[in-house]
Amino acid sequence: MERKSFAAMNCSVAQCLEVVGEWWSVLLIRDALLGVTKFDDFWRRLGISKNILASRLNHLIDRGVMYKSQYSTKPERYEYLLTEKGRDLWTVITAMREWGDRYEAPNGPPVEVEHRSCGHISTMIPVCSHCGERLEWRELKMVPGPGATEVDLLPKDLFPNSHDDGTTKAGRSDRRVV
Amino acid sequence: MERKSFAAMNCSVAQCLEVVGEWWSVLLIRDALLGVTKFDDFWRRLGISKNILASRLNHLIDRGVMYKSQYSTKPERYEYLLTEKGRDLWTVITAMREWGDRYEAPNGPPVEVEHRSCGHISTMIPVCSHCGERLEWRELKMVPGPGATEVDLLPKDLFPNSHDDGTTKAGRSDRRVV
DNA sequence: CTAATTCAGTTGCATAATGCAACCATAAAG
DNA sequence: CTTTATGGTTGCATTATGCAACTGAATTAG
Known part of the structure; x- marks a missing residue:
């Protein structure tokens, strides 16, 4: 009974969580954005266990959010740096x-x-990429995008354009939008 | 050896994680923002265990992110709604x-x-609240705010204004900024 | 009138995930 | 030659999570 993964959900929020949703991960990114790069610095600043720290750093590297860069050869040592993907967080x-x-x-x-x-x-301040006005939550309407699959099980009227007539872009699947 | 809490960290990112950092919590907020309100709907849409769901909802209520509102008296039933604090997520x-x-x-x-x-x-698009220009990460400089306590252990030159002369606003403490 | 279904949970148990401390290894410093 | 700094790994104890079964009240189906 392992912890359930969000990977199968057709939702970008879930995909983001899959990368940085574990305990400590966001704080690692935060510190990395502040300029922390060394294993020991993360460890001391956060008070995280070393095994968890190693596990999180490796996960972030696997997912392309960080990478290791050698900064010393004699005692072979690496620092942990953010990729562009990581900085964009x-x-x-x-x-x-x-x-x-x-x-x-x-x-x-x-x-x-x-x-x-x-x-x-x-x-x-969040503004609209099209009109430049300040965005407010109530002004936003969620609509299916190019990666949408199914829309059933969604609260009514959230996707008023889809009457589930079987012509959903990507066809039927066991996946769910959002 | 319970999971370490972030509550003692003097950092707003950590405080946010303390509220919504647990597994599933962010997806609950996401669905609530989409208009999901009922226990069973959260359960069905997410595939979360009912005990975890109950625990997360109660935590979010405790932290003021959601509240319960009665929508039926005969079978006494409540729906889960976002507060303004929750919507602001x-x-x-x-x-x-x-x-x-x-x-x-x-x-x-x-x-x-x-x-x-x-x-x-x-x-x-994120823009500056003062000048309205688009914000880029490299244009941002972190500086101690009114709630700052200590600044030691921070990467050098991130807080160039503080030479740790003992006159930090809130005095000495075992807390750390960021 | 009885049985099934809906909704909202609670309880028990098995399996991960996390935390702590001790340990390992290399190199530099004193 | 012992201590310190850095960067981890390993073992073990405790939480957290997941699954399934169960409760319970009310409504609907037959």
Whole structure:
């Protein structure tokens, strides 16, 4: 009875969790984004067990989020660096940090962000890639994308364009959208 | 030897994980954002064990992310709804979904987002709350905020303003920033 | 009127996942 | 020559997770 994997779900959120959803993984990415690279530094900063740390780092490497780079030959030593795929998780980490700042930081944000190019403290405002207006949750409507498979079992009217007439793009399958 | 808690870390990312970092929690929020409200619907859509589901829902309620609302009196039944605190996690979920779309969706995004007010498929562009320019990770500089405590053990030059002269805002403690 | 179904869980048990501490190995430092 | 720094591995104890069976109240089917 191993822990159930999210890999079979046809959902990008689930796929993201499959990569960074384990305990500690997000904090490793956070620290890596701050510039931490060495096994011992991760270990000391986080207070994580060494076996778990090794396991997480290897998983992140397997999934292409980090890679090992040799920084010493005599005692053969490697540092752990983020790939572009890993660095692109900064939006996820930043969204989490800002949510935590708003709801779980009674003494105020422990860390703030300065936008170098304008020199001011900054938060991340989400705007629409098409019209540039600020995005609000209620303005968003989920629709099936090119990778969609089935749409049954979804709450009614979330996908009003699909009447389940059998003409779903990718045909029938045992997979589920979202 | 229980699973180590992140609660003692003075970091908003860790606090967020403390609320939604457990296995399944993020998928529950995702489905709740899609309009799923009933115990059985979560169970069927996710394939989660009922005991885990009950435990996660109660945790989310304890942390103020969801609440129970009675929708039937005769068989006393409740639905699970997101609070504003919970709905505000949409940025985190969306950032995860877009990352998954980019790196873990070989057949294309299973779900896309339409921006109702402009009518087009949209992605979330992060812009600076001060200058409105698009934010890039390399343009961001982490600085201690009002809730900062200690800054030792941090990678050098990440907090160049603090020379650890003992005048840190909140004084000495065993806590660590970030 | 009885049986099956729906909804919302709870309980028991087996198997992973996690945490701790001890240990290993190389090289540099004192 | 012993200690320290770095980067792990191994063993064992404790949690967390998953599965299936069960409870219980009310509604629906036959």
